[in-house]
Amino acid sequence: MGYTLAQKILRAHLLEGEPITGNEIGIRIDQTLTQDATGTMAYLEFEAMGIPRVKTELSVAYIDHNTLQSGFENADDHRYIQSIAKKHGLYYSRPGNGICHQVHLERFGVPGKTLIGSDSHTPTGGGIGMLAFGAGGLDVAVAMGGGTYYISMPKMLRVNLLGKLSPWVSAKDIILEVLRILSVKGGVGKIVEYAGEGVKSLSVPERATITNMGAELGASTSIFPSDEVTYEFLKAQGREKDWIPLASDEDAVYDEEITIDLSALKPSAACPHSPDNVKTVEEIGKMKIDQVCIGSCTNSSLSDMLKVASILKGKTVAEHVSLSIAPGSKQVYNMLAACGALSDIIAAGARVLECACGPCIGMGQSPNSAGISLRTFNRNFEGRSGTKDAQIYLVSPETAAYSALTGYLSDPRELGDQPAFPMPEQFLINDNMIIPPASVEEAASLEILRGPNIKEFPVASALEEEIACVCTLKVGDNITTDHIMPAGAKILPYRSNIPYLSKFCFAVCDESFAQRSLEAGSGIIVGGENYGQGSSREHAALVPLYLGVKAVVAKSFARIHVANLINAGIVPLTFANPADYDKISQGDKLVLSGIKEAIAAGKSNFTLLNATTGEAITLVGNYSTRQADMLLAGGLLNYTKGNA
Ligand code: MIC
Numbered sequence: 001m002g003y004t005l006a007q008k009i010l011r012a013h014l015l016e017g018e019p020i021t022g023n024e025i026g027i028r029i030d031q032t033l034t035q036d037a038t039g040t041m042a043y044l045e046f047e048a049m050g051i052p053r054v055k056t057e058l059s060v061a062y063i064d065h066n067t068l069q070s071g072f073e074n075a076d077d078h079r080y081i082q083s084i085a086k087k088h089g090l091y092y093s094r095p096g097n098g099i100c101h102q103v104h105l106e107r108f109g110v111p112g113k114t115l116i117g118s119d120s121h122t123p124t125g126g127g128i129g130m131l132a133f134g135a136g137g138l139d140v141a142v143a144m145g146g147g148t149y150y151i152s153m154p155k156m157l158r159v160n161l162l163g164k165l166s167p168w169v170s171a172k173d174i175i176l177e178v179l180r181i182l183s184v185k186g187g188v189g190k191i192v193e194y195a196g197e198g199v200k201s202l203s204v205p206e207r208a209t210i211t212n213m214g215a216e217l218g219a220s221t222s223i224f225p226s227d228e229v230t231y232e233f234l235k236a237q238g239r240e241k242d243w244i245p246l247a248s249d250e251d252a253v254y255d256e257e258i259t260i261d262l263s264a265l266k267p268s269a270a271c272p273h274s275p276d277n278v279k280t281v282e283e284i285g286k287m288k289i290d291q292v293c294i295g296s297c298t299n300s301s302l303s304d305m306l307k308v309a310s311i312l313k314g315k316t317v318a319e320h321v322s323l324s325i326a327p328g329s330k331q332v333y334n335m336l337a338a339c340g341a342l343s344d345i346i347a348a349g350a351r352v353l354e355c356a357c358g359p360c361i362g363m364g365q366s367p368n369s370a371g372i373s374l375r376t377f378n379r380n381f382e383g384r385s386g387t388k389d390a391q392i393y394l395v396s397p398e399t400a401a402y403s404a405l406t407g408y409l410s411d412p413r414e415l416g417d418q419p420a421f422p423m424p425e426q427f428l429i430n431d432n433m434i435i436p437p438a439s440v441e442e443a444a445s446l447e448i449l450r451g452p453n454i455k456e457f458p459v460a461s462a463l464e465e466e467i468a469c470v471c472t473l474k475v476g477d478n479i480t481t482d483h484i485m486p487a488g489a490k491i492l493p494y495r496s497n498i499p500y501l502s503k504f505c506f507a508v509c510d511e512s513f514a515q516r517s518l519e520a521g522s523g524i525i526v527g528g529e530n531y532g533q534g535s536s537r538e539h540a541a542l543v544p545l546y547l548g549v550k551a552v553v554a555k556s557f558a559r560i561h562v563a564n565l566i567n568a569g570i571v572p573l574t575f576a577n578p579a580d581y582d583k584i585s586q587g588d589k590l591v592l593s594g595i596k597e598a599i600a601a602g603k604s605n606f607t608l609l610n611a612t613t614g615e616a617i618t619l620v621g622n623y624s625t626r627q628a629d630m631l632l633a634g635g636l637l638n639y640t641k642g643n644a
């Protein structure tokens with residue numbers, strides 16, 4: 001029996017465990033990346049491990065999220081990360097050089113290698129055949145130190161692509177279709193592999209748009225084969241030496257398969273407030289819009305921008321619309337300038353932003369009250385834009401640019417014939433904004449530059465015999481990390497200041513949660529399905545830890561978040577019977593007696609007593625031995641110290 005592409009890469013990197021679906025396996029990580037919003041914490045954790053130099057083949061620290069410097073905080077964090085990178089053996093991508101995933105694809109990604117990044121969209125690397133995972137900062141810190149990365153062996157899902165896209169229909173419309181079919185939970189526990197004759201017709205940036213938004217499926221990662229298209233891309237980046245051909249075996253066995261006929265797809269949009277709430281532009285109908293934002297790690301490649309420029313050329317953005325455009329990298333920006341396309345963008349009235357995440361993470365460009373915003377981004381969670389009642393629609397660059405001109409959500413197929421946008425034979429290569437690490441000798445004398453915004457981060461204590469506390473919060477299905485620990489321009493500068501951040505924990509759902517938790521001293525959170533979907537931010541575990549949260553009981557969890565909870569020493573449990581969710585109300589007194597003994601004994605069923613109602617509820621916690629030991633020790637840092 002043959003193997004799928006992902007299985008082959010996993011097997012080639014396997015360090016521990018049997019690669020049987022659902023088993024915990026440990027793999028070797030070749031490359032890591034961090035961005036600045038999660039990076040500061042990841043490097044504080046790396047420092048706490050006391051390892052002088054990264055042990056990966058390549059580690060890169062990017063600055064792309066917290067680029068708005070409205071106080072000293074972000075600039076201080078940039079300096080801290082820069083000094084860490086130089087001293088500890090990492091490459092440093094300076095602010096202005098671009099969004100981590102776009103730059104990594106252009107300059108560093110290698111087919112067949114493993115990559116983990118402290119950002120949930122790290123699977124973008126799957127566009128060139130890398131096996132790339134989003135992870136919490138602590139997991140990335142461990143990998144930088146040469147440690148094993150653990151995942152539960154995923155199921156394999158094949159997406160069979162047939163035919164070719166019609167003019168003005170885009171890679172974004174493909175992944176929106178996958179999201180429509182599978183939903184934001186549909187990829188949980190799975191690796192999504194793209195295959196079929198349709199693959200050949202997709203360029204690397206198009207493939208990367210698709211693997212990028214695999215994060216929104218909840219998938220462990222997504223991957224395309226490495227073929228001639230990949231070769232041409234790497235060659236144009238001056239990196240043909242990095243290319244190897246990769247594909248799944250003919251007789252590979254998949255757990256699931258779906259087929260998409262590319263020629264049948266139409267321009268689509270993910271409607272508020274979920275990336276899987278997908279309808280075609282036709283179905284949504286004529287809708288007046290207030291804002292259009294083009295960019296983000298999903299859709300900011302040169303080809304995306306060239307399409308946008310050609311649509312905007314010689315026209316003017318509709319009077320009632322604000323259009324912002326952020327090219328994904330300095331390479332893209334520079335090439336747009338060199339070929340004159342930037343001039344078309346500027347002339348049309350677009351507000352050109354620096355190469356960074358920007359509006360995608362609420363760093364500026366929040367829409368007007370109840371504003372309708374079309375964005376080429378990957379997430380439209382409530383409040384994420386910075387305007388609580390804004391209505392965000394996720395669309396392709398083609399739909400975005402054309403709609404910006406008409407002022408209404410519009411179908412770009414109305415534009416008629418589509419010109420060709422071939423990939424350049426040679427990208428403009430200039431790595432002058434990537435600083436290499438210092439030599440080992442030089443590194444020894446380098447100082448780490450710390451600003452006053454860096455505060456101590458919480459570390460759990462060893463698990464107690466029993467957890468007895470109040471349910472301090474009960475929430476519903478699909479709670480995102482943007483609910484748990486919101487981002488945005490006002491809060492993001494405090495990612496290295498957990499006490500300050502904690503004031504905003506769950507503020508989108510319940511503004512009094514933080515205060516109530518501090519007063520209670522300890523608590524249990526109860527959630528529905530897919531709790532913790534979205535970003536990789538470990539702050540969504542560290543901040544609740546700081547606020548005394550001991551356990552989270554949910555119907556199901558998102559992959560990265562559950563790993564972050566365990567790393568932090570918070571016990572994640574699911575309901576044996578999801579209907580028991582109704583047997584707990586906020587404010588109930590809950591008791592998990594004998595939890596320590598049960599986890600130590602390797603049990604997977606636990607009894608929770610609702611002391612307020614007197615009802616007993618069965619909970620499940622299927623921990624590997626390593627995870628159980630981490631929970632007993634009070635998180636990964638304590639566990640690692642204990643094993644040192
Ligand atoms: C996001 O898109 O939500 C982020 C901001 O990139 C996060 C990381 C973070 O919270 O810093 C992610 O996707 O992991």
Ligand code: SF4
Nearest residue numbers: 121296297357360361
């Ligand atoms: Fe940045 Fe948005 Fe991509 Fe997250 S999703 S890495 S905030 S561009």
